[in-house]
Amino acid sequence: MILFIPPSEAENNPQSDWATLSAESIPRQCPDCLSDTVIGHGRRRKQAHDEHHDWIGIRRGLCKQCWKTITFLPLFSLPYTHYSLIGRSQALQRYFVQGCSPDLAVPVVKDANRVPDVSTLRRWFRSLDSAERLNRLQLLQSESSSTPRTTDFTGSSRPATSFPFLRQMVSMVADRLACGGILSHDRLALSWRTVAYFLQVLVPLRR
Ligand SMILES: [Zn+2]
Structure with missing residues (x-):
């Protein structure tokens, strides 16, 4: 167990x-x-x-x-995975917020021999890219905020077809953090460091 x-x-x-x-x-x-x-x-x-x-x-x-x-x-290490959710958070920020290309968006790792490849990055993003997660995040956002915000698509030249739900989620997170809003779940505060954990636990883990 x-x-x-x-x-x-x-x-x-x-x-x-x-x-x-x-x-x-x-x-x-x-x-x-x-x-x-x-x-x-x-x-x-x-x-x-x-x-x-x-x-x-x-x-x-x-x-x-x-x-x-x-x-x-521990919280930030999912079963059967080799990279922590802190590392995955860094990749999310680099790719979706800083606009890095996939090969520059890979997280910094302590062991230089374990730099994840781009396909690994895509797999992480795909696993988070779901309409169900987006709905959960919107719900969480509106519950914890007296003035629910609508989010705009923030600037990126990439086609909206790559990870469309995840892109919206990250954009909501960016808005939230930019306006100094705090979003907590299970005693953990949303930040760029914890964003992958946040998005990952918004829907129950598959068994
Ligand atoms: Zn027992």
């Missing part, structure tokens, strides 16, 4: 290391039987490449009540 460590306020601080934070303590409550009987059950390593990480430590737990083992993942 895979469980994400719940976000803490500390994760909004770019100075604190998200990978270390989540490896410090694990939730005691078992997601299955709901009793507070989870104990530490070893550590593993996982790739989560970005500017400050290559391999990160993750923890496993064992429920003494139902004997299920649980793998705890």
Whole structure:
């Protein structure tokens, strides 16, 4: 069973290391039987490449009540992925906001041998590019704002056909951040650093 460590306020601080934070303590409550009987059950390593990480430590737990083992993942590292959501956020900003070409939009990574290729970047963007996510973001936006804004298509010479929904989402995010608006979800504040996490969790993860 895979469980994400719940976000803490500390994760909004770019100075604190998200990978270390989540490896410090694990939730005691078992997601299955709901009793507070989870104990530490070893550590593993996982790739989560970005500017400050290559391999990160993750923890496993064992429920003494139902004997299920649980793998705890930090917020910014999705299961079975090699790049952190911080790295993916950087790619989103570079491509959609700064107008970088795909090969210049790849995130900075600590391990120079693990620079993602352009097809990986496209795969990330495709996974976020959905009408359903856009609707969720618009809903979240209007719920948390007394004056819902309509977003304009912000300047880009690329055809609107590449990742049209994601492009609108990023444009909404840019407007929100530009006007100093704060959008929080699960105790985590929207920023250019957390944008990929935000968009990724707006719809439940596929199982
Ligand atoms: Zn249990």
